[in-house]
Amino acid sequence: MHHQELTTMIQAILSEKKHKGIQESVDLLYQSNEQYHWIGIYIVKDAFLHLGPWQGKQATEHTKIPIGTGVCGSAAKTGKTENISNVHVDKRYLSCFVSTRSEIVVPIKKDGIILGEIDIDSNKPDAFTKEDVIFLETIADMLAEHIRNL
Numbered sequence: 710m711h712h713q714e715l716t717t718m719i720q721a722i723l724s725e726k727k728h729k730g731i732q733e734s735v736d737l738l739y740q741s742n743e744q745y746h747w748i749g750i751y752i753v754k755d756a757f758l759h760l761g762p763w764q765g766k767q768a769t770e771h772t773k774i775p776i777g778t779g780v781c782g783s784a785a786k787t788g789k790t791e792n793i794s795n796v797h798v799d800k801r802y803l804s805c806f807v808s809t810r811s812e813i814v815v816p817i818k819k820d821g822i823i824l825g826e827i828d829i830d831s832n833k834p835d836a837f838t839k840e841d842v843i844f845l846e847t848i849a850d851m852l853a854e855h856i857r858n859l
Protein backbone atom coordinates (compact mmCIF):
# COMPACT_ATOMS: atom_id res chain seq x y z
CA MET A 710 0.00 0.00 0.00
CA HIS A 711 1.31 3.45 -0.86
CA HIS A 712 1.80 6.22 1.64
CA GLN A 713 -0.74 8.50 -0.05
CA GLU A 714 -3.43 5.79 0.00
CA LEU A 715 -2.66 4.95 3.63
CA THR A 716 -2.78 8.62 4.63
CA THR A 717 -6.25 8.96 3.10
CA MET A 718 -7.46 5.75 4.77
CA ILE A 719 -6.17 6.79 8.19
CA GLN A 720 -7.71 10.25 7.81
CA ALA A 721 -11.08 8.57 7.15
CA ILE A 722 -10.70 6.19 10.12
CA LEU A 723 -9.83 9.03 12.49
CA SER A 724 -12.71 11.23 11.37
CA GLU A 725 -15.27 8.42 11.71
CA LYS A 726 -14.19 6.73 14.92
CA LYS A 727 -13.43 8.79 17.95
CA HIS A 728 -12.01 6.32 20.42
CA LYS A 729 -11.20 3.26 18.34
CA GLY A 730 -9.64 5.43 15.64
CA ILE A 731 -6.12 5.37 17.07
CA GLN A 732 -6.05 1.58 17.56
CA GLU A 733 -7.38 1.00 14.04
CA SER A 734 -4.80 3.39 12.59
CA VAL A 735 -2.03 1.53 14.44
CA ASP A 736 -3.36 -1.80 13.14
CA LEU A 737 -3.44 -0.49 9.56
CA LEU A 738 0.12 0.86 9.79
CA TYR A 739 1.28 -2.49 11.20
CA GLN A 740 -0.32 -4.39 8.30
CA SER A 741 0.94 -1.93 5.69
CA ASN A 742 4.66 -2.53 6.09
CA GLU A 743 6.30 -5.84 6.93
CA GLN A 744 9.31 -3.97 8.33
CA TYR A 745 7.17 -2.34 11.01
CA HIS A 746 7.48 -5.11 13.62
CA TRP A 747 6.04 -3.24 16.60
CA ILE A 748 4.06 0.01 16.67
CA GLY A 749 2.90 1.87 19.75
CA ILE A 750 1.37 5.24 20.52
CA TYR A 751 2.59 6.87 23.71
CA ILE A 752 0.59 9.72 25.28
CA VAL A 753 2.19 12.45 27.41
CA LYS A 754 0.70 12.92 30.86
CA ASP A 755 2.31 14.22 34.09
CA ALA A 756 5.93 14.19 32.74
CA PHE A 757 5.62 10.57 31.59
CA LEU A 758 4.90 8.81 28.33
CA HIS A 759 2.07 6.31 28.81
CA LEU A 760 1.65 3.48 26.33
CA GLY A 761 -1.68 3.64 24.51
CA PRO A 762 -2.80 1.54 21.52
CA TRP A 763 -0.10 -0.79 20.15
CA GLN A 764 0.29 -3.68 17.75
CA GLY A 765 2.99 -6.34 17.45
CA LYS A 766 3.82 -9.90 18.41
CA GLN A 767 4.90 -9.06 21.98
CA ALA A 768 3.92 -6.60 24.69
CA THR A 769 6.58 -4.17 25.93
CA GLU A 770 7.58 -3.71 29.57
CA HIS A 771 8.05 -0.01 28.89
CA THR A 772 4.48 1.15 29.43
CA LYS A 773 5.47 4.29 31.38
CA ILE A 774 8.63 6.17 30.36
CA PRO A 775 9.82 9.42 32.01
CA ILE A 776 10.16 12.36 29.58
CA GLY A 777 13.90 12.61 28.85
CA THR A 778 14.60 8.87 29.25
CA GLY A 779 15.37 6.56 26.31
CA VAL A 780 14.90 7.36 22.65
CA CYS A 781 11.18 7.81 23.30
CA GLY A 782 11.72 10.22 26.17
CA SER A 783 14.30 12.21 24.16
CA ALA A 784 11.87 12.75 21.28
CA ALA A 785 9.17 13.78 23.76
CA LYS A 786 11.56 16.33 25.27
CA THR A 787 12.90 17.88 22.06
CA GLY A 788 9.84 17.43 19.82
CA LYS A 789 12.13 16.11 17.07
CA THR A 790 11.81 12.84 15.17
CA GLU A 791 14.44 10.25 16.14
CA ASN A 792 15.41 7.84 13.35
CA ILE A 793 17.82 5.34 14.91
CA SER A 794 19.44 3.17 12.22
CA ASN A 795 21.22 0.93 14.76
CA VAL A 796 19.71 0.82 18.24
CA HIS A 797 22.75 -0.99 19.66
CA VAL A 798 25.01 2.04 19.28
CA ASP A 799 22.59 4.57 20.78
CA LYS A 800 23.36 5.00 24.48
CA ARG A 801 19.87 6.30 25.22
CA TYR A 802 18.20 3.17 23.87
CA LEU A 803 15.89 1.27 26.23
CA SER A 804 15.66 -2.30 25.04
CA CYS A 805 12.20 -3.77 24.57
CA PHE A 806 12.66 -6.68 22.19
CA VAL A 807 15.89 -8.60 21.50
CA SER A 808 15.00 -8.69 17.80
CA THR A 809 14.87 -4.89 17.35
CA ARG A 810 17.65 -3.40 15.21
CA SER A 811 16.27 0.04 14.26
CA GLU A 812 13.63 2.35 15.66
CA ILE A 813 11.79 5.54 14.73
CA VAL A 814 10.03 7.86 17.16
CA VAL A 815 7.84 10.64 15.76
CA PRO A 816 6.41 13.23 18.16
CA ILE A 817 2.69 14.00 17.99
CA LYS A 818 2.45 17.74 18.59
CA LYS A 819 -0.04 20.55 18.25
CA ASP A 820 0.77 24.26 18.53
CA GLY A 821 4.22 23.44 19.94
CA ILE A 822 2.84 21.17 22.66
CA ILE A 823 3.93 17.53 22.61
CA LEU A 824 0.87 15.33 23.11
CA GLY A 825 2.53 11.98 22.50
CA GLU A 826 4.45 10.01 19.89
CA ILE A 827 4.46 7.18 17.39
CA ASP A 828 7.13 4.56 18.17
CA ILE A 829 8.03 1.89 15.61
CA ASP A 830 10.58 -0.90 16.07
CA SER A 831 11.99 -2.89 13.18
CA ASN A 832 14.00 -6.10 13.17
CA LYS A 833 15.81 -4.80 10.08
CA PRO A 834 18.80 -2.47 10.51
CA ASP A 835 18.26 1.05 9.12
CA ALA A 836 14.66 0.23 8.20
CA PHE A 837 13.25 3.74 8.09
CA THR A 838 13.70 5.90 4.99
CA LYS A 839 13.25 9.66 4.48
CA GLU A 840 9.87 8.79 2.94
CA ASP A 841 8.88 6.95 6.14
CA VAL A 842 9.84 10.04 8.14
CA ILE A 843 7.69 12.36 5.98
CA PHE A 844 4.81 9.89 5.92
CA LEU A 845 4.84 9.25 9.68
CA GLU A 846 5.10 12.97 10.46
CA THR A 847 1.94 13.47 8.37
CA ILE A 848 0.20 10.70 10.32
CA ALA A 849 1.42 12.25 13.61
CA ASP A 850 -0.17 15.59 12.62
CA MET A 851 -3.46 13.82 11.95
CA LEU A 852 -3.25 12.01 15.29
CA ALA A 853 -2.52 15.32 17.05
CA GLU A 854 -5.71 16.80 15.67
CA HIS A 855 -7.60 13.66 16.68
CA ILE A 856 -6.21 13.49 20.25
CA ARG A 857 -6.88 17.19 20.79
CA ASN A 858 -10.53 16.73 19.81
CA LEU A 859 -11.16 13.60 21.91
Ligand code: SME
Nearest residue numbers: 769779780781802803805
Ligand atom coordinates in the same frame (compact mmCIF):
# COMPACT_ATOMS: atom_id res chain seq x y z
N1 SME B 1 13.16 1.64 22.73
C1 SME B 1 12.41 2.71 23.35
C2 SME B 1 11.49 2.20 24.42
C3 SME B 1 10.15 1.78 23.92
S1 SME B 1 10.14 0.19 23.20
O1 SME B 1 10.92 0.26 21.91
C4 SME B 1 8.59 -0.23 22.77
C5 SME B 1 13.36 3.79 23.90
O2 SME B 1 14.57 3.66 23.83
O3 SME B 1 12.86 4.77 24.44
